[in-house]
Amino acid sequence: MKDKVNAGIIGATGYTGGELMRLLLNHPHVNLEMATSRKLAGKKVSKKHGHLAGMTDLEFEEFDPIAVRQRCDVVFLAVPHGSAMDIVPQLIDSGLRIVDLSADYRLGMDEFEKVYGLKHRDPRKAVFGLVELHPEVKGETFVANPGCYPTGATLAAAPVVKAGLADVAVFDSKSGITGAGVNPSQASHYPNMAENIQPYKLTNHRHRAEIWQELNALGGLDSVNFTPHVIPAIRGILTTAHLFLNEECSKEDIRQIYDSFYSDCPFVRLVDDIPALGNVRGSNFCDIGFEIDAKSNRLVVISAIDNLVKGASGQAIQNMNLMCGFRETDGLWNAGLAP
């Protein structure tokens, strides 16, 4: 692969599109070549994303698969689920590297149709881009970037599941409102958002299937349970994982299991204190901390990520780095915006 690749973003007016551009504009091996929009074609990118003023003169353009194939080496699909599956067939098999941020290729086709209630129109398979569990991303050309909640939840539980120590997992996650995308909703309406916590889809959120798929592949659990909440924050997902252990473990045992599982993972930080959103906001880190409740043999693991970075655009760039033969940390080695 070349030392510098041309990157395109499809659906660049949304939150993850804006975040991709913020990060890619400082990436040592990327030239930001293209940003598409259906509504804002012909308008300057900085008109929509004011934070990028002075950083780029790029204009949004209409999506044109021929132009993408001619001008880009790598393309990010930052479009809603249900639309990526119509775009991928127009781009794939042309030498282009594709990272799809939507949910369209994360699950098997049957599971996708069941969980999303949508007919899938493209049977292709992508590699699931949770690099910490799928190093095979390296050199791949088509990667499905994981969902934001599944990233934090799966990373919190993976080491003990792999060790065969947990039977039941209960994930309780709190997300900032950018997780819901740019379109306003009842949940994002200020009087509902401010000074409030909104639980939703208590037992049937579509991300349960993704968490289940990934943990099951590591050895499995008897049950995976997931309840999301929206909190009055712009970014960040804090997940509390209650993992019911099938044997007694000391703090040192668990620490060793996590240390060893994540020894080659630069973006997972095991912290001695309780992880905080402020420490990861704006960064690609996933901070993980834990405590054992000896009375119930319950391991309580907390993970903190920025939904727009490790939960979406940063992770997509981490995938791109490995797909293109760059260092995993290139363009992403930044501390969070604490406080």
Ligand SMILES: NC(=O)C1=CN([C@@H]2O[C@H](COP(=O)(O)OP(=O)(O)OC[C@H]3O[C@@H](n4cnc5c(N)ncnc54)[C@H](OP(=O)(O)O)[C@@H]3O)[C@@H](O)[C@H]2O)C=CC1
């Ligand atoms: N927000 C988050 O934290 C995360 C999001 N994701 C996923 O990433 C993808 C993008 O998310 P996000 O940026 O939040 O979404 P947004 O809703 O903020 O933006 C999506 C953009 O896609 C474009 N778009 C909408 N519908 C279509 C369509 N049918 N065909 C082509 N383009 C379309 C729109 O741009 P325009 O109208 O200008 O064309 C829109 O600005 C989604 O699949 C989402 O589920 C994944 C993990 C986390």
Ligand SMILES: CC(=O)N[C@@H](CCC(=O)OP(=O)(O)O)C(=O)O
């Ligand atoms: C706070 C909020 O609304 N979060 C979104 C999930 C975030 C996301 O974008 O997930 P996908 O990539 O799988 O669509 C939700 O609950 O649907």
